[in-house]
Amino acid sequence: MDATPLAIGGVPLVGLQEVSEEDAKATFKKLCASFRISENVGDWLVETVGLRTLEDYSAFITSEAEIEAKITSKIANLAQSGLQAARLRQAWLAIRVAGTQAQEAKKRGDESLDLEALLPLHDLKQLDALFHQRYKLQLEVQVAPSDALVSSLAKQLDRRMLQVQSVFKVKTLRHSLLTTRKRRKLGSIEIVDAEEAIDEPISENVSNYLELLQVLLYGLAKAGVRPLEKQPAEPEGPNTRSTAYVQVPLDVVLRYHRRAARCVKLAPPSAALTWLQQRDERERQLWVERFRFSNLPLGQIIEQTMLELDHAWEIVPSDDLSATSANEKSEKTPKSPSKIGKLAAKLKDGTRLCSDWNQGGCAERCQKKLTHACSYIIKENGRVCGMRNHRACNHKSKSAS
Incomplete structure (x- = not known):
């Protein structure tokens, strides 16, 4: 017999694999249970029609x-034949939709769905063991990254497909414990039920941003805990660089977090979150670009980028982050209210002026809805x-310049 495989235009045809009747019955039993179809319908499809897979049912x-x-x-003697027909239609449509989505994902090379899937339990436990072995650190559920986050980050590192995560969408292990996701395997097709999660509202402020950023960085350290090839x-020690030994060292990402927490204190409270978010996302964007287009470990990229952009974090932000002029950056320290001189409450046309802003306070947008203009009364006229x-408070330095 000719052993040459069947092919069209040089492309080999992938034939059907042999599936036993016992395995086929198990598959259709799961299908019937999932869509509440009578079991004898599944047995009939296998025994009488001869179907073996869900793909067979879809094509039949x-x-x-x-x-x-x-x-x-x-x-x-099929009881409730109308209801059974309706449920068979639902099962058939679900199989067709799942098959179409799988083909489209394969065609465009889209691995986003796979990136969201959990790693096998063995792999997650291995990462936990390596993390504990290296750092002797047991994270509490409130700050530990969720298994879904660690799984996604581990795949992004392995495939060099790192993404810029939205910090306020980061989930902790505590969140995942309050979330249930049901998975059902039907033959070669996996059906994932919608998540039933208890989503606690998160206030978008600096404190929560820093907390969730730390969770994300813990996730990177756990996903990147494996040693470099x-x-x-020289064995790793106090005088060696951790980035030469593991993919993403914990000390490096925590150093990044400490810098963010330290520098954001310099920002005016009203603009601190925007200031922090812009710098953090810009730096992590550089991590992504350099990681995707190089062969360097992420830890080395983070360390190098921190050195390059350190100056951007150390700049003391002004009250108005969106319109800081060169002159404002060079102004002297504001004078105390007692040394400013006489201030006016309003302009000649009656426009009311903000006293707090003129003495070095108030935010970019006045909460009292007063005008931000210099209220200094010129002695000459x-x-x-x-x-x-x-x-x-800066009137003299301005007029002198």
Whole structure:
């Protein structure tokens, strides 16, 4: 017999694998249980029709109208045949949709669905063991990254497909313990039920941002805890760089977090979150770009990028982050209110001026809805300055320049 495989245009055809009747019955038993179809319907499809897989069922029925003609009308004494036909239609549609999605994902090389899937339990336990062995650290559920986050990050590292995570969407292990996701395997097709999660509202503020950023960084450290293939001959010690030994060292990502927590304290409270978020996302974007287009471990990229962008974090932000001029950056420290001189409450046309802003306080948008303009009273003519590019506490330095 000719052993040459069947092919079309040089492309080999993938034939059907042999499936025993026992395995086929187990598959259709799961299908019937999932869609509440009578078990004897599944047995009939296997024993009488000869179906072996869910793909067989999908191909056996070419339209919803055929279900009654080909199945329910053929089974003797079938109770509630109309209801059974309806559920068979639901099962057939679900299989067709799942098959179409799988083909489309394979065609465009889209691995996003796979990135969201959990790692096998063995792999997750191995990462936990390596993390504990290296750092001797047991994270509490409130700060530990969820298994889904660790799984996704581990796959992103393995495939060099790192993504910029949204910090406020990061989930902790505590969140995953309050979440149930049911998975059912039907033959070669996995059906994932919708999550039933208890989503606690998160206030978008600096404190929560830093907490969730730390969770994300813990996730990177756990996902990247495996040792590098090429390591220095010298054993790792106090005088060696951790980035030469593991993919993402914990000390490096925590150093990144400490810098963010320290520098954001310099920002005005009203603008601190925006200031922090912009710098953090910009730096993590560079991690992604450099990781995807190089062969360097992520830990080394993080360390290198931190050195390059350190200056961007150390700049003291002004009250108005969106419109800081060169002159404002060079202004002297604001004078105390007692040394400013006489201030006006309003302009000549009656426009009310913000006293807090003129003395170095108030946010970019005045909570009192007053005008941000210099209220300094010029001694020579008694006129109110009224300029909007400086405060009364900086009036002298402005006029001198």
